Amino acid sequence: MRGYILRRLVYVVPLLFLVTLVTFSVALLLPGDPALAYIGEANMRDKVMYETMRKELGLDQPVPVQYAKWLGRVLRGDLGRSIRTREPALEGLLARFPVTLHLTATAMMVALLIAVPVGILSAVRPNSIADKVGTLLAMSGVAVPDFWLGIMLIYVFSVWLKVLPPSGYVPFAQGSWPSVQSMLLPALSLGMALAAVVMRQLRSSLIEVLQQEYVIVARAKGLAEGRVVGRHALKNALIPVVTVIGLQTGRLFGGAVVVETIFALPGLGRLAADSIFFRDFPMLQGVVLILALAVVLANLMTDLLYAFLDPRIRYR
């Protein structure tokens, strides 16, 4: 186990290096001159000011040197200053990260609340009406774009029924119920696809586990069906589900960009969309980097958790 963890951790180092390289390259290609963006339109003709800014940003140096210096600053926690707000980019990112975490965690919770009971019901009674409804729900959940689902939910629950707010964010500290209300529709929009994927995975792995000999033995011993499924089968059927959830983290963070834009949530996703609109490249670079780091970390944790749950992995 220790060897496996070590190998997996060592692999993350070059991976992170490449992630920073891709992030830097993408920002380098962004149209527009960062020096001009910093000094503003009013000072466009001031050559001295422009050259000073280029020097200050290190744009007068070769690209590899620019990358090395940028990486050095990133490692010290300096992601530059936002062109739009002039605040340190890291501060802006850290202020918005909790909103995105709140959204993705709630979406995950909503997804599991839908997927686990429906998945179990479908697997226990395959080809029943419940299974068919579950399969239809899963198929639709995968196909429905989260941003369209969000718009439709706003229309039904905010415009038509007027029971939930159409947009805005209320932190948990400012009241639990208003916070839940503000997060319900965005989380449902974002979590539906995950619910569908988990539902399908749980159904198929539970069907497979329920055919295994140890489950047949448990039944032969006279255990109640609920106990057979809950105590014996579900534990093993959930192993591949853990991997699926881990691998979907990137999808959740990606989906957050549009969902946060639709529901006016001040998270990282909306910051990314705004940064593109305002050509705020240090901020965009920061969002891309932080979200990629979060995905690398989630994948690492999934792999380690998988090895912990399934002994065959760690001895391979």
Add this chain to the structure above:
Amino acid sequence: MVRRLGPPRSRWLGALLARALETRGAGFGLVVVAVVLLVALGADVIAPYDPNRPQDAGVLAAPRPAHLLGTDQLGRDVLSRIIYGTRTSVQAGVVSVGFALLAGVLLGMLAGYHGGWLDDVLMLLIDALWSFPTLVLALAIAASLGPGLTNAMLAIGIVFTPVFARLVRGQTLSVRERDFVAAARALGATPGRIMLLHVWPNVIAPIVVQASLLVASAIVVEAALSFLGLGIEPPASSWGSMLKAGYQYMQQAPWLSFAPGAAIFVTVLAFNLLGDGLRRGLDPRLWQRGES
């Protein structure tokens, strides 16, 4: 004369299609995909009005016989714009997945067949690209390249390349060790010939399945990019940009956001059902289980 070694190539497609279309879902998927392709190709003939010309019904007119899906904020016929938007979506899906397929197959085969340090380096690069949330990376690349459908397609293609590269590498690694490849190598076949004649026929089936599922994802990503203002440029129509306009007029004209979203939903569902059917056709374990 030495004949080609390896599994028979000719019969798999027919058998695969027959198995794939056994369920109603896959049949429905195939029919809808065919209809979507026809609408995309024949948009000029099918669309009742010019998609970019304001109509006499006025702006934000509710659905009526003359305009089945109403008119938009500039008075243009929504149905005609949806029909022309099909062309944008299909083009985005097919071209971007085509690009990802080409790049991914080349990288995957190279990594899988060569092995060693090249495999390590290429897979590390692929894993690094895979570490970015799909939409965030597509958004950043599209922003770097500038708005427009071509750039959006390129961005989506780059983002999806790792999917094919990983799939093809895995298949190549397993095919490389098979006896018929060893025999071909012993007969003096070059690596290029081995990849083209022996490895490629063995990896094409899972690629077809993956491509079908990824076209669906590419259509959604393109719609998301257009929704965020990075896809096709106005006045041309795309389902994503129509959805964005509809979202802004949700109170006055809910049909504006309903129709393009429903179009995305049905098309994505159809490609997914077709992909699932093809996967079923390829996996003998699923035939026995009769799983959907």
